[in-house]
Amino acid sequence: MKKNLIYRGPEPSHATRVPARRSKGSLRGSMVAMLPGFRRPRLIHFESALEYAFLCLMLVRDDVHLIQEQPPAISYVGSDGRPARHIFDFLITKTDGERIAVAIKPMQRVMKLNFASELEAVSAAASKSLADRVLLVTDQHIDRVAAAEAARTLAWSRPSLTEVTA
16 A cells, blocks of 8 residues: 655744844854654754754763753843843753753853853743753864764755655
């Protein structure tokens, strides 16, 4: 008996903002991924090679249940005393229920912008309803060889976008 297949595109991204498509300074893109917390394969955006490497490493882990890129913004008081907003790069939900808000920046920018102290203010303002903890990831935290291997694994195990019709 021949099965009739139909194409069913991925769910759209759940990001609160869509990254600009072009940038002279960084890699922009999206990928289709499937995690236990997704009903169907979903489009996930990334704004840099560093974010892409981190995303690949998270997608191959067994303890990651859900990933949302660009979760809702956090309002906080900046180091200059003025109101500010920060949007984390990813919100990771692990299989044990822990939620981690992740900021990803090159170490050079972290140092230049004094981002670590700014992130402390953001973390203090972030409610527990968003995340259980905040994590800063830099290029010094990412194993490029492991990220490349994760990307290869994902390329070989892409989620199917076809379904059998009734």
